[in-house]
Amino acid sequence: MIKQLKIYKKNYEVNNFMKSMIRDITLAPQGHDKINWVKNFMPVLNSLNDEFIKTKPFAGKKMVVTMHLEAKTAYLGLVLKNAGAEVVVTGSNPLSTQDDVAAALVENGVTVYAWYNCTDEEYEVFLNKALDSEPDIIIDDGGDLVSLLHTTRSELAGKILGGSEETTTGVIRLRALENEQRLKFPMIAANDAYCKYLFDNRYGTGQSTWDGIMRTTNLTVVGKTVVVAGYGWCGKGVAMRAKGLGANVIVTEIDPIKAIEAVFDGFNVMPMQEAAKHGDIFVTLTGCSDVITGEHFKVMKNGAMMANAGHFDVEINKVDLNKLAVSTRTVRKNIEEFKMADGRSLYLLGEGRLVNLAAGDGHPTEIMDLSFAIQALSALHIVENHNNMENKVYIMPDEVNMNVAQIKLTAMNIGIDKLTEAQKKYLNQA
Ligand code: NAI
Numbered sequence: 512m513i514k515q516l517k518i519y520k521k522n523y524e525v526n527n528f529m530k531s532m533i534r535d536i537t538l539a540p541q542g543h544d545k546i547n548w549v550k551n552f553m554p555v556l557n558s559l560n561d562e563f564i565k566t567k568p569f570a571g572k573k574m575v576v577t578m579h580l581e582a583k584t585a586y587l588g589l590v591l592k593n594a595g596a597e598v599v600v601t602g603s604n605p606l607s608t609q610d611d612v613a614a615a616l617v618e619n620g621v622t623v624y625a626w627y628n629c630t631d632e633e634y635e636v637f638l639n640k641a642l643d644s645e646p647d648i649i650i651d652d653g654g655d656l657v658s659l660l661h662t663t664r665s666e667l668a669g670k671i672l673g674g675s676e677e678t679t680t681g682v683i684r685l686r687a688l689e690n691e692q693r694l695k696f697p698m699i700a701a702n703d704a705y706c707k708y709l710f711d712n713r714y715g716t717g718q719s720t721w722d723g724i725m726r727t728t729n730l731t732v733v734g735k736t737v738v739v740a741g742y743g744w745c746g747k748g749v750a751m752r753a754k755g756l757g758a759n760v761i762v763t764e765i766d767p768i769k770a771i772e773a774v775f776d777g778f779n780v781m782p783m784q785e786a787a788k789h790g791d792i793f794v795t796l797t798g799c800s801d802v803i804t805g806e807h808f809k810v811m812k813n814g815a816m817m818a819n820a821g822h823f824d825v826e827i828n829k830v831d832l833n834k835l836a837v838s839t840r841t842v843r844k845n846i847e848e849f850k851m852a853d854g855r856s857l858y859l860l861g862e863g864r865l866v867n868l869a870a871g872d873g874h875p876t877e878i879m880d881l882s883f884a885i886q887a888l889s890a891l892h893i894v895e896n897h898n899n900m901e902n903k904v905y906i907m908p909d910e911v912n913m914n915v916a917q918i919k920l921t922a923m924n925i926g927i928d929k930l931t932e933a934q935k936k937y938l939n940q941a
Contacts, residue, residue, distance in 0.1 A: 531617045532640065534610040534626040542615025545582040546589070553583070553880035554922030555915055556590055559887050563594035568891055570595030575646040577638065577656045578677060579607035579868045580625050583879040585616045587650075590887055592621055599644045601637045603652040605629045606861060606869035642667055648890050649674035650701075653822050654684035661688060661695060668695035672897040675699040675889035677882070679712065679743070680798045680822035685904045697900035699889040701882070704907040706915045708744050711882040715874030716867065717748025720794060720820045721756065723871030727845045727860055728816065733757030738790035740783065741797035742769040745820060749794050750778055761786045763802075783807055793817045794866075795826035805831035813855040816846075818866040827863045845870040884915045 550557065563569075574591055578584045580602040592598045600616060602608035602625035613623045622644070624637035638656055642664050651657050651674060660668045673696050676682050682702050688694040701707055725732065737758040739750045746762070750773070753760045762773040763783045770780045787793075787807035791814070795802045798821050808831060819826045833839065836849035842858070849857045861869030873879070888911050893900070920927065930938070 531623045532626070532637065533613040533617055533623050536614045536617060538611035539614035539618045540611075542582075542585070542609070542611035542613070543618070545609070545612055546585050546615055549582045549586055549876045549879075552876040553586060553883070555880045555884040555918045556586060556887065558918055559884060560590045560593055563590060563887075567595035568894055569648075572647045572672075572894065573597045573644050574599070574648045574650065574890065575641045575644060575656065576600045576650045577603050577641065578650065578652045579603055579865075579873055580613055580616075580623070581607065581609045581868070581873050582612050583873065583876055583883060585612045585621075587883040587886060588616055588621050589619055590883075591890065592619070594887075596648075597644070598622070599624070599641045599646070601625050601641045601656075602629070602634075603655065604864060604868060605631075605634060606864050607873065609872075639664065645670055647672050648893055650677070650886055650890065651675070651681055652677035654681035657681070657685065657688070657698065661693065665695070671696040673697040673699070673893035673900060675701040675886055675893070677886065678702050678822050679708075679745075682904070683798065689902075689904050694902045694904070696902055697893065697897065697905060698903075699892060699905045699907060701885045701889050701907070704885045705909075705912045706881045706919075707885050710878050711874060712744035713748035713751075715748070715878035715882070716745040716796065716820055717752040718878075719867035719871055719874045720745075720749050720796075720818070721752050723820075723866040723869070724792065724794070724816075724818050724860060727843070727866070727870040732792070735759070735791040736761060736789050738763065738783075738786045738793045739778075740793065740795040740802045740826070741799070741821070742766075742773045742778075743796065743798075745796040747776075749796060749820065750776070753794075754778075758792075761789060765799075784810070787811050790815055793827075795819045796821050797826060798822060800825040801828050802826045804828040805835060808832055808835050808849075808851070808857060811855070811857055814858070816858045816860060817863070818860040818870075819863045820866055822865065824863040827859065829859070829863055832857070832859065881915060881919060884918075885911070888915070 574596040588598050588600045599622040608625040608627045610627050616623050624640045682700045685698050735758050737753040738761045739746050740763045742762050742764050750760050761779045764770040773780050788810050817827050832849050837852050838850045842848045845861045847859045860866050
């Protein structure tokens with residue numbers, strides 16, 4: 512492993528970018544094209560960029576951004592740099608890093624530790640390298656960076672002014688630390704801002720999960736039975752889009768209220784043990800582990816396909832799948848076939864990692880405009896308010912969400928009504 516790292520480092524030094532660790536700097540031109548494309552569709556981030564270039568709110572601050580490293584994330588990194596920060600970016604998943612985008616970021620003066628398909632050991636090296644920069648502010652996605660800062664790198668926690676977290680799973684991990692009174696710095700749950708989860712988790716995951724599945728399989732969705740595990744914000748989006756694509760949709764849940772919601776939204780609801788017999792395509796989005804296991808694989812139809820869009824690759828039990836398989840092989844990029852003893856083939860997409868990122872480009876750009884505006888404003892909130900913040904998990908104030916939504920509406924050329932003074936008075940009366 513160390514040898515491998517040295518090789519990459521050597522390649523890298525040839526390009527004279529000593530600090531970063533990326534796959535290949537010569538890929539940068541394609542990465543620049545990708546970043547320039549997304550800038551056209553991110554009006555909220557563009558307006559923050561224009562403001563930050565003038566005001567430099569992060570001057571003198573070091574920031575580490577650990578996120579799925581593709582073009583939208585790269586643009587966020589550049590906005591933070593334009594705002595005066597010294598920015599280090601790492602990936603948050605081995606299969607979601609795009610090497611050309613990483614190269615372009617480096618050419619733009621951002622330090623990057625990430626390459627596509629890194630091993631678990633390399634992933635850890637990258638996070639540690641990023642932390643070596645001794646950041647003041649962090650932006651995390653899934654909680655691995657925060658976890659390091661509370662374990663092996665806890666000596667750095669005292670310097671952190673605060674940070675923000677991108678996804679549901681990361682927020683759950685943060686709240687666990689908070690409840691145990693172990694959280695060492697304030698964190699903003701960017702995921703829990705209206706302008707994030709209402710759009711990103713629902714419409715973003717809804718579209719990009721199907722994009723990942725469809726471009727990977729090149730098969731129809733119409734007429735197939737799709738099993739959606741978890742009817743939270745992400746699951747609602749994926750089920751809604753599956754219905755729109757013409758699938759018969761089954762939902763599995765553990766929460767009785769969400770289950771009723773799914774029924775009222777027109778979906779079949781049943782336990783996974785039953786759903787497993789019917790599904791052609793399975794998508795897990797629970798944030799939980801072992802949602803599909805050996806007992807389910809045993810009763811699945813020949814040709815059943817499985818994909819995960821939850822944060823970690825623990826929702827589809829790969830240990831069970833490997834145990835039951837008599838042989839495995841890659842049948843197409845990002846599709847692994849598991850041959851069962853009775854002759855059935857089951858297919859796993861993108862190694863059971865977030866399919867929309869492992870086998871796609873992640874959420875649509877216009878959606879990430881909202882999410883990353885919330886991230887940039889969360890960082891700003893920390894710089895401006897850290898002296899008054901406790902070691903707690905915070906949610907962005909309503910006015911920040913309203914402001915982001917208003918900029919987006921204006922960019923979409925959509926007007927809305929305003930309350931008259933008489934209406935305000937009417938609404939405020941007891
Ligand atoms: P959520 O909390 O709104 O929904 C999760 C749902 O799964 C809940 O309704 C819960 O009752 C259900 N659930 C939990 N365990 C289950 C089980 N064993 N079987 C069936 N249902 C179960 O969370 P959200 O926001 O929908 O996120 C879900 C996951 O997706 C998280 O890991 C999150 O980090 C991740 N995520 C992924 C994105 C992507 O780009 N692929 C984007 C945003 C979030």
